[in-house]
Amino acid sequence: DQQVKQNSPSLSVQEGRISILNCDYTNSMFDYFLWYKKYPAEGPTFLISISSIKDKNEDGRFTVFLNKSAKHLSLHIVPSQPGDSAVYFCAAMSDYKLSFGAGTTVTVRA
Amino acid sequence: NAGVTQTPKFQVLKTGQSMTLQCAQDMNHNSMYWYRQDPGMGLRLIYYSASEGTTDKGEVPNGYNVSRLNKREFSLRLESAAPSQTSVYFCASSDLRNQPQHFGDGTRLSIL
Numbered sequence: 001d002q003q004v005k006q007n008s009p010s011l012s013v014q015e016g017r018i019s020i021l022n023c024d025y026t027n028s029m030f031d032y033f034l035w036y037k038k039y040p041a042e043g044p045t046f047l048i049s050i051s052s053i054k055d056k057n058e059d060g061r062f063t064v065f066l067n068k069s070a071k072h073l074s075l076h077i078v079p080s081q082p083g084d085s086a087v088y089f090c091a092a093m094s095d096y097k098l099s100f101g102a103g104t105t106v107t108v109r110a
Numbered sequence: 111n112a113g114v115t116q117t118p119k120f121q122v123l124k125t126g127q128s129m130t131l132q133c134a135q136d137m138n139h140n141s142m143y144w145y146r147q148d149p150g151m152g153l154r155l156i157y158y159s160a161s162e163g164t165t166d167k168g169e170v171p172n173g174y175n176v177s178r179l180n181k182r183e184f185s186l187r188l189e190s191a192a193p194s195q196t197s198v199y200f201c202a203s204s205d206l207r208n209q210p211q212h213f214g215d216g217t218r219l220s221i222l
Contacts, residue, residue, distance in 0.1 A: 004152070032208040043114070043200055043213030044153070051208065089152055096141060096160050096207055097168065100152030 004092050006101035014109050019077040021104050023090030026071065030092035033066060035075045038087045038103070043084045047088075048075070063074075080108045112136050114214035116201050123191045124219045131186040131217050133201030141204045142184035143211060144176060146197040147204075153200060159184055191221045 005024045008041045013019045021035075031052040036044035050057040050073070055062050062075045077084055085108045090101040117132045132152045145153040145168075149203065155168030157176040165176050173195060175187045184203075190197060198218050202211040 002152075006152075021190060036213075041215070042214045044204075046210040046212065049210060053156075079188055086139075091152075093208060095156055096204075098143075098170075098211060100154070102150060102152045 001026075002102075003030075004099045004101040006090050006104050008104050010101070010105045010107070012107045014019045014081060016044040016079045019075075019080045019084065019105070019108070021077075021088050021090070023052070023073050023075075023101055024071060025073075025099075026082055027094060027099070028071070029094045031091040032102070033064070033073050034073055034091045034093070035062075035064060036089040036091060036100075037084075038089060039064060044089060077106075080106075082108050082110065084108050096106050114201055114203055114212055115217045116199075116214035116217050118217060119215070120218045121221065123188075124222055125191060125193060127191050127221075129188045129191060129219070131183065131188075131199055131201075131219075132183070133214060134183045135201075135203040135212070136182065137203060137205070137212065138181070139203035139205050139212075140181070141207075141211075142178065143204075144174075144184070144197075144203040145202065146170065146176065146188045147200060147216075148197050153197045156186065156199075194222050 034049040035047040038044045088101045144156040153177040159178040204211040
């Protein structure tokens with residue numbers, strides 16, 4: 001049973017516009033949430049995280065929002081750049097262990 | 111600035127052969143992890159080691175064994191490889207609980 005779900009397998013966005021990636025989870029024991037970015041033939045790279053005691057965390061062009069009551073988090077990328085084209089994984093942590101979503105492939109069009 | 115190093119990068123095995131995947135980290139992290147990634151799926155935890163001297167099962171441990179050799183190294187062993195174990199394997203490490211995990215570049219394993 002998948003505890004972390006990314007329901008959009010792909011997202012296409014024009015360069016300079018906002019990318020919004022969504023993630024839903026079912027386990028209320030998750031207390032730390034992360035987004036990873038992955039290029040082909042490389043390992044996932046940590047992007048941004050948020051603790052369950054917060055509802056927003058911002059780092060440059062990347063902002064993560066957490067809605068605990070809805071068990072939903074989102075990643076906003078503003079403005080989107082060609083180098084942002086990659087697979088983005090949402091992950092949630094409980095007791096050292098990470099559960100991952102299936103990923104969203106983002107394509108930034110020139 | 112190596113971070114997490116996995117060897118080998120690619121391997122082809124025949125069904126029934128055994129294989130050990132190696133992982134080493136140079137960040138002095140306490141916790142280490144092994145994941146597998148299959149097409150259309152996220153990474154799934156196979157085994158993890160919260161600290162040196164301890165190992166625990168993750169979501170998909172069947173068919174695998176692990177050894178935390180020391181603080182730096184965490185190996186994953188397939189005793190009798192099966193085609194269902196064809197996958198990309200990632201090793202990761204982290205410092206403390208609720209800290210990001212840092213990943214290696216993966217081992218692409220094919221079992222015929």
